[in-house]
Each structure stands twice: as structure tokens, then as C-alpha cells.
Amino acid sequence: MAQSTREIKRRIKGIGSTRQITKAMELVSSTKVRKRRIKLEKTRPYYNTVLKSIKEVLKNVNINHPLLQEREVKKSLYITINADRGLAGGYNSNINRLIDNKFKNNKDSISLITVGTKSRDFFKGRNYNILESFVGISEEPEFSDAREIGKLAMDLYIKGEIDEINVVFTEFVSTISYKPQIIKLLPSEKIKKEEGKPSAIVDFEPSPEEVLEYLIPKYVESSIYGALIEASTSEQSARRSAMSAATDNANEIIDELNMVYNRARQSAITMELSEIVAGAEALK
Amino acid sequence: MAAIHLEIVTPDRLFFNEDIDSIIVRGIEGDLAILKGRTPIVTPLKIGKIRIFQNGTERVASVTEGYVTAIEDNITIVTDAAEWPEEIDINRAERAKKRAEERLSGKSDMDLYRAEIALKRSINRLETSKYKK
Incomplete structure (x- = not known):
């Protein structure tokens, strides 16, 4: 019996140190979530303003921009946004599976730009066509990262190598709810010409075409940036809840093991006692 | 002087959101002052300074590439980065x-x-x- 109490003790200690790690990671993630959320709040007005301006411009002019052309979709581009690191519950695999389930039997119809090691490795292992992977930006994305990704995607679109640009990311709904999402950037449903009168006579300097030339890439870039920020917030938040669940589980196991340990200790004492009593009896 | 509303948005923050008297920006066609009652205008910006006039004082800020829209006394500047001199x-x-x-x-x-x-x-x-x- 003495053997097994020692073993139980060792397990309790082992789980205790795991708990320490998960607890620390939980705390780290929860401060990061807070920071990310502040950033998220600040990014939303930018995106909304850009979108509003584009609609305003389109209301007033009628032009065919190469980035607004709609073609028959033969090849789609998917920009998958994922984390560099794991231990975030289903965060990474949700995104990967979303794409994999959709195109498992149709891999040739899509190309990928991956953000984060987790989706790069996943899709590489499954022989998808990866055009470019970005690593090391998903935790703290900068606007320049979004610009780079956007430029790459838009060049391909103009060249006609792809007929559609989609972004796959995890939308941050609340601290306990994240939604993997696919959003189509180009050709966009959001920037279609709306019915209705032009709001006013607007001066476009130097010309409506050039203003639009500037605005549409901005729209794509800011959408990608928004998605990157949403995803990084979701990542931290997913990690926080995964780690807090792990800490809870560790606590539960430790409680159970403590009970088992006490019971084992008790029965060892009882046995010893009865042995002594029996020995004393025998001496009489 | 009558006020117009100015909003400067960058990807990181809402840089400025107040009523002002007038503003001078550097559009790609040249410097451009916007006062109350201006015909609506949309134009991309050059890398340069913007000068905001507010209650008799002048404030300067740097902006990188961006664009300005002024519609019905609401000016919106969208730019990749904006900074006050102190920053x-x-x-x-x-x-x-x-x-x-x-x-x-x-x-x-x-x-x-x-x-x-x-x-x-x-x-x-x-x-x-x-x-x-």
C-alpha cells in the first residue's frame, strides 16, 4: 500500500505543475485579449469609413474598374488566417476544416495564401496549392502586413489568374463565441452600385476613375486588416478559454486524486493498527 | 466662425473627431483649403502635413497616403498613419x-x-x- 500512496502523491505533483502552466497561460492570454479588443474597437471605424466612401463614389459615377470586373469563377483564391501556435482549443482546426471539407475533392479549383504556421502545415500536408505563406504576423498584425497580402491578391486578380478573392477568418463575436467565416472580397457584393439618386454633385480630383483606383485597393486592404485583427482577438480569446478549461480539469483531477490518496493512507493505517493489535493479542 | 466636423481615421485609431473652423490638406493636385459650405469633394492625399484651424489656433499633423472626403460639412480623412508633432x-x-x-x-x-x-x-x-x- 505504501508504494501506491507514493505513486499517487507523484501524480498529484505532476498535475499540479501542469496546472501552474495552464494557469499562467490563461492569465497571459486574458491580458492579451484585453489589448486586442481595444485594438479591434479602434479598427472598426476605419473599415466602415472606407466602405462608406466607396459607396458614395459609386453612387455618383459609373465606371468599370479592373478590380470590379466579374468573371466566371474558375479559380478562387482563399486567404486563410490562422495562428502560429496551438493550444487554443478548436481555433486552428475549425478554419482548416472549413476549407478542407469544402474542397477536399476539388483541390485544383482553389489557391491559398496562408497566414500562420498552423494552416500552412495543414494544407501543405494535404497537397493544396499554396501561393504564399505569411508567418509570424498573426499574433500582432500590422497594417503593412495587410497591405502586402492585399497587393499580392489584387495583382493575381488583375492578371486574371484568379477570379475570386475570399478571406477565411474567425470572427470575434464575444469572449465565449467565435465564428469561422468565409467572406468574399472581390468581386464584392458590398461595393455594388446602389440604386438611388446621387447624394450631391461631388468634385472628384483629379477624376472619379483615379479616386476609385485608390479606394478599391484600400477597401481590400482594410478588409484584410480587419480580418487579421478579428482573428488575432479570437485566437487569444480561444486560447484563454481553452486554458481555463484545462486548469479546471486539472483542479478536478487533483481533487479526485487527493481523495484516493487519503483513502489509501487511511487503509494503510488501519491495516498497520490491526497488525499491531493482532501481534499484541498473540503475545498474551 | 461656423464649425465643420472633421474626422481623421487611421487603421489603428480614430485620430481626430472634433468640430473645426477650416483645414488645409495636401491633395494630389496640390494644397487645398476646405471651409464650411464647400462643394462636396473626394480626393486622394499626398504624403504631407495637414493644418487644422480651430478656435483661432492652428494645429499641424503629419499624414501618409490617404484620401479626404468632404460632404455636407463633414470632412473625413482616411489615412494609413497620422501623427501629431509630439508623437x-x-x-x-x-x-x-x-x-x-x-x-x-x-x-x-x-x-x-x-x-x-x-x-x-x-x-x-x-x-x-x-x-x-
Whole structure:
């Protein structure tokens, strides 16, 4: 019996140190979530303003921009946004599976730009066509990262190598709810010409075409940036809840093991006692 | 003077959101002052300074590429980055300037266009930082 109490003790200690790690990671993630959320709040007005301006411009002019052309979709581009690191519950695999389930039997119809090691490795292992992977930006994305990704995607679109640009990311709904999402950037449903009168006579300097030339890439870039920020917030938040669940589980196991340990200790004492009593009896 | 509303948005924050008297921005066609009652206008901006006039005082800020829309006395400036003179990291801007100059003078096939823009940005920041009070 003495053997097994020692073993139980060792397990309790082992789980205790795991708990320490998960607890620390939980705390780290929860401060990061807070920071990310502040950033998220600040990014939303930018995106909304850009979108509003584009609609305003389109209301007033009628032009065919190469980035607004709609073609028959033969090849789609998917920009998958994922984390560099794991231990975030289903965060990474949700995104990967979303794409994999959709195109498992149709891999040739899509190309990928991956953000984060987790989706790069996943899709590489499954022989998808990866055009470019970005690593090391998903935790703290900068606007320049979004610009780079956007430029790459838009060049391909103009060249006609792809007929559609989609972004796959995890939308941050609340601290306990994240939604993997696919959003189509180009050709966009959001920037279609709306019915209705032009709001006013607007001066476009130097010309409506050039203003639009500037605005549409901005729209794509800011959408990608928004998605990157949403995803990084979701990542931290997913990690926080995964780690807090792990800490809870560790606590539960430790409680159970403590009970088992006490019971084992008790029965060892009882046995010893009865042995002594029996020995004393025998001496009489 | 009658007020117009100015909003400056960058990807990182809402930089400015107040009523002002007038503003001078650097559009790609040249400097441009916007007063109350202006015909609606949309134009991209050059890397440069913007000057905001508010209650008799003038404030200067640096902006990088962006665009301005002024519709019905609401001015919106959307830009990749905006800074007050106090916020500019002079050392960083100087380093960026040096780097860009080296790239421009070197024979490397580095993207010259990008280096040139980086140079413009850093010079603009350095100039704006002189307005620090």
C-alpha cells in the first residue's frame, strides 16, 4: 500500500505543475485579449469609413474598374488566417476544416495564401496549392502586413489568374463565441452600385476613375486588416478559454486524486493498527 | 466662425473627431483649403502635413497616403498613419530617412519606388516634428 500512496502523491505533483502552466497561460492570454479588443474597437471605424466612401463614389459615377470586373469563377483564391501556435482549443482546426471539407475533392479549383504556421502545415500536408505563406504576423498584425497580402491578391486578380478573392477568418463575436467565416472580397457584393439618386454633385480630383483606383485597393486592404485583427482577438480569446478549461480539469483531477490518496493512507493505517493489535493479542 | 466636423481615421485609431473652423490638406493636385459650405469633394492625399484651424489656433499633423472626403460639412480623412508633432519618433524617422537614401543611391535592384515613398514619409515626419511646442 505504501508504494501506491507514493505513486499517487507523484501524480498529484505532476498535475499540479501542469496546472501552474495552464494557469499562467490563461492569465497571459486574458491580458492579451484585453489589448486586442481595444485594438479591434479602434479598427472598426476605419473599415466602415472606407466602405462608406466607396459607396458614395459609386453612387455618383459609373465606371468599370479592373478590380470590379466579374468573371466566371474558375479559380478562387482563399486567404486563410490562422495562428502560429496551438493550444487554443478548436481555433486552428475549425478554419482548416472549413476549407478542407469544402474542397477536399476539388483541390485544383482553389489557391491559398496562408497566414500562420498552423494552416500552412495543414494544407501543405494535404497537397493544396499554396501561393504564399505569411508567418509570424498573426499574433500582432500590422497594417503593412495587410497591405502586402492585399497587393499580392489584387495583382493575381488583375492578371486574371484568379477570379475570386475570399478571406477565411474567425470572427470575434464575444469572449465565449467565435465564428469561422468565409467572406468574399472581390468581386464584392458590398461595393455594388446602389440604386438611388446621387447624394450631391461631388468634385472628384483629379477624376472619379483615379479616386476609385485608390479606394478599391484600400477597401481590400482594410478588409484584410480587419480580418487579421478579428482573428488575432479570437485566437487569444480561444486560447484563454481553452486554458481555463484545462486548469479546471486539472483542479478536478487533483481533487479526485487527493481523495484516493487519503483513502489509501487511511487503509494503510488501519491495516498497520490491526497488525499491531493482532501481534499484541498473540503475545498474551 | 461656423464649425465643420472633421474626422481623421487611421487603421489603428480614430485620430481626430472634433468640430473645426477650416483645414488645409495636401491633395494630389496640390494644397487645398476646405471651409464650411464647400462643394462636396473626394480626393486622394499626398504624403504631407495637414493644418487644422480651430478656435483661432492652428494645429499641424503629419499624414501618409490617404484620401479626404468632404460632404455636407463633414470632412473625413482616411489615412494609413497620422501623427501629431509630439508623437513623432524623430530617431526612428531619421533612421528611416538614411535607410531610404542609401537604397536610392545604391545600385541594388531594391524597389526604388518603395524607397522613394519611405523617404518622403520620413522627411515629412521630420518636418512636422519641428512644429512641436
